[in-house]
Amino acid sequence: MANPRPPPPVAEPAPPRRATHSMASRPRLGDMLIAAGLLNQQKLDQAVSMSKRTGDRLGDTLIKSGFCRPEDIAQALSKQFHIDYIAPRQLSTSIVDREAVKAVGVKVLEEKRVLPLLLNGQPCLLICDPLDTEGTDKVESVLGKRPYAITTPSGVEMILQILAFETVDADRIIESARESIEAGEVKTLFQYLLGKAVLERASDVHIEPTGVTTVVRYRVDGELRTALSLPRSRHENLANVIFGMAGVDLSDFGRLHDGRFTFHFAGRKLDIRFAASPTVEGPMMVLRILDDTRSLATLEELGYTSWNLNAINQLLRYPYGLVLVVGPTGSGKTTTLYSCLSRINDGATKILTVEDPVEIRMPSIQQVQVNEKAEVTFARSVRAFLRQDPDVILVGEVRDEETAREAFRAANTGHLVLTTLHANTAVEALGRLFDLDMDPYQVSTTLLGSLAQRLLRKLCPNCKKRSSLNPALLFPELAENVFGAGRVPTKPFEVWEAGKGCTQCSGGHSGRTVVAEVLALDAELREAIYARASNEKLVQTARKRGFRTMMDNALWLVVKGIVSLQEAEATCGPMTTAPAKPAEKPSEVRR
Numbered sequence: 245m246a247n248p249r250p251p252p253p254v255a256e257p258a259p260p261r262r263a264t265h266s267m268a269s270r271p272r273l274g275d276m277l278i279a280a281g282l283l284n285q286q287k288l289d290q291a292v293s294m295s296k297r298t299g300d301r302l303g304d305t306l307i308k309s310g311f312c313r314p315e316d317i318a319q320a321l322s323k324q325f326h327i328d329y330i331a332p333r334q335l336s337t338s339i340v341d342r343e344a345v346k347a348v349g350v351k352v353l354e355e356k357r358v359l360p361l362l363l364n365g366q367p368c369l370l371i372c373d374p375l376d377t378e379g380t381d382k383v384e385s386v387l388g389k390r391p392y393a394i395t396t397p398s399g400v401e402m403i404l405q406i407l408a409f410e411t412v413d414a415d416r417i418i419e420s421a422r423e424s425i426e427a428g429e430v431k432t433l434f435q436y437l438l439g440k441a442v443l444e445r446a447s448d449v450h451i452e453p454t455g456v457t458t459v460v461r462y463r464v465d466g467e468l469r470t471a472l473s474l475p476r477s478r479h480e481n482l483a484n485v486i487f488g489m490a491g492v493d494l495s496d497f498g499r500l501h502d503g504r505f506t507f508h509f510a511g512r513k514l515d516i517r518f519a520a521s522p523t524v525e526g527p528m529m530v531l532r533i534l535d536d537t538r539s540l541a542t543l544e545e546l547g548y549t550s551w552n553l554n555a556i557n558q559l560l561r562y563p564y565g566l567v568l569v570v571g572p573t574g575s576g577k578t579t580t581l582y583s584c585l586s587r588i589n590d591g592a593t594k595i596l597t598v599e600d601p602v603e604i605r606m607p608s609i610q611q612v613q614v615n616e617k618a619e620v621t622f623a624r625s626v627r628a629f630l631r632q633d634p635d636v637i638l639v640g641e642v643r644d645e646e647t648a649r650e651a652f653r654a655a656n657t658g659h660l661v662l663t664t665l666h667a668n669t670a671v672e673a674l675g676r677l678f679d680l681d682m683d684p685y686q687v688s689t690t691l692l693g694s695l696a697q698r699l700l701r702k703l704c705p706n707c708k709k710r711s712s713l714n715p716a717l718l719f720p721e722l723a724e725n726v727f728g729a730g731r732v733p734t735k736p737f738e739v740w741e742a743g744k745g746c747t748q749c750s751g752g753h754s755g756r757t758v759v760a761e762v763l764a765l766d767a768e769l770r771e772a773i774y775a776r777a778s779n780e781k782l783v784q785t786a787r788k789r790g791f792r793t794m795m796d797n798a799l800w801l802v803v804k805g806i807v808s809l810q811e812a813e814a815t816c817g818p819m820t821t822a823p824a825k826p827a828e829k830p831s832e833v834r835r
């Protein structure tokens with residue numbers, strides 16, 4: 245990734261200093277957000293009266309209420325105060341002015357929430373609040389004046405916490421864990437393990453006892469990698485600390501446990517879900533890291549193609565009906581549903597959810613956690629919701645007939661219902677509804693559409709390798725779907741494959757993208773569903789309306805150089821004729 249460009253030389257004698265000087269001529273934050281289409285008047289009015297009540301800044305209130313993303317506020321402030329904006333994802337410790345950090349001290353910087361940077365050799369000061377002149381004054385008294393750049397508060401905090409984290413002597417802690425270890429040191433070791441997992445964007449930490457060692461592995465982008473191994477003799481120490489944090493009886497290593505606890509790191513409050521199973525070697529533990537404060541990706545950022553985005557936006561405009569999101573575990577269904585909710589959440593819509601578990605907490609919507617013991621089930625919650633006058637209901641999963649019936653009832657009585665199902669493709673999801681005892685009439689009249697998806701690892705743009713693909717090897721029907729009839733290349737064309745890996749990725753991959761298909765029902769499709777047409781017939785009918793399969797989407801990503809052919813085929817099934825294997829039908833998506 246290229247370094248962010250340096251801020252332009254400051255035209256005025258100094259960057260905006262005191263808010264009072266030019267506030268009158270400056271466009272107002274709320275108006276700018278409305279003009280940018282990031283806020284509506286109703287939400288703004290709500291936030292203004294809220295911030296008058298609490299005394300919080302308007303920007304903070306907009307973030308807390310879930311009306312705006314921190315990135316949107318920072319960007320609007322950058323325009324309002326004519327300061328360069330740096331996106332949090334562009335921040336890394338490599339652009340930190342370490343000499344300046346040393347001169348001021350990390351503690352002071354953490355307190356003032358500012359960070360000296362060197363952008364292409366040019367000193368600048370990263371801030372998150374242009375009105376907080378006390379912080380900048382303090383730092384400038386040491387470093388002298390520098391041009392400003394702005395990012396989100398959590399962006400600044402994240403880098404500062406990483407800088408503080410770097411001074412932890414991890415080698416010493418791990419070394420002492422190999423010899424003897426004190427209770428306090430085990431705790432530091434554990435915090436180091438978890439902190440490092442967060443920095444590496446791990447979703448889970450696995451702590452597994454084997455015969456001689458305890459292996460700690462991180463799951464990053466869906467893949468497990470070994471982070472560390474410790475002597476087996478330290479396993480109980482580590483388990484003690486973790487059981488203690490999760491509030492589980494320390495003497496009870498021999499049972500199944502689960503629990504949750506909070507972990508503060510890099511400016512974030514992380515919710516950790518803990519599960520332990522007794523193995524013959526001792527308790528095996530998995531910690532799932534749920535990041536409450538992580539800002540939710542928009543549907544665009546998740547990587548949907550324009551044709552899928554159009555179809556999804558279309559579905560979300562209906563006031564009532566049922567929308568299904570399907571795919572196996574780990575296919576990003578929850579994130580998609582939340583990105584949909586955040587698109588719908590306009591301050592004038594009442595949104596209720598029932599989930600098991602609540603994975604992402606969202607401000608200004610009401611979320612219910614399934615609790616079988618307390619008889620809070622999916623079906624009962626949906627029934628109860630109908631008396632709460634909601635507009636939109638999210639049902640975490642429809643896995644039994646009773647829940648399906650309630651979800652349909654809600655969708656038929658004026659509510660937009662979003663839910664997930666276990667099915668492989670958008671069309672297969674319909675059959676799953678029939679299995680759950682819904683009849684073709686109900687399905688054809690209530691269902692708005694179904695979205696199936698998977699996640700593919702993206703090639704690292706920094707180290708991907710040029711390769712080529714002979715179009716003659718592609719299944720002809722698939723190639724025509726992607727390139728258009730008569731437009732399939734006749735000569736080998738350029739595609740890319742994973743490189744060996746570099747400093748900006750792990751093993752040649754960096755981040756993931758969604759690959760999806762969205763079936764939005766129209767009159768003809770409803771008729772076909774009512775007549776129980778075959779899946780193939782449904783796909784054919786949908787194609788006439790611009791429907792494209794997940795396989796089409798996957799090959800499109802290969803052609804665009806975003807993913808490798810190997811990755812696309814491993815997840816979505818074969819796209820090319822392999823000489824050793826008999827050809828499979830391209831329209832079928834393998835599990």
Ligand SMILES: [Zn+2]
Nearest residue numbers: 704707746749
């Ligand atoms: Zn790379």
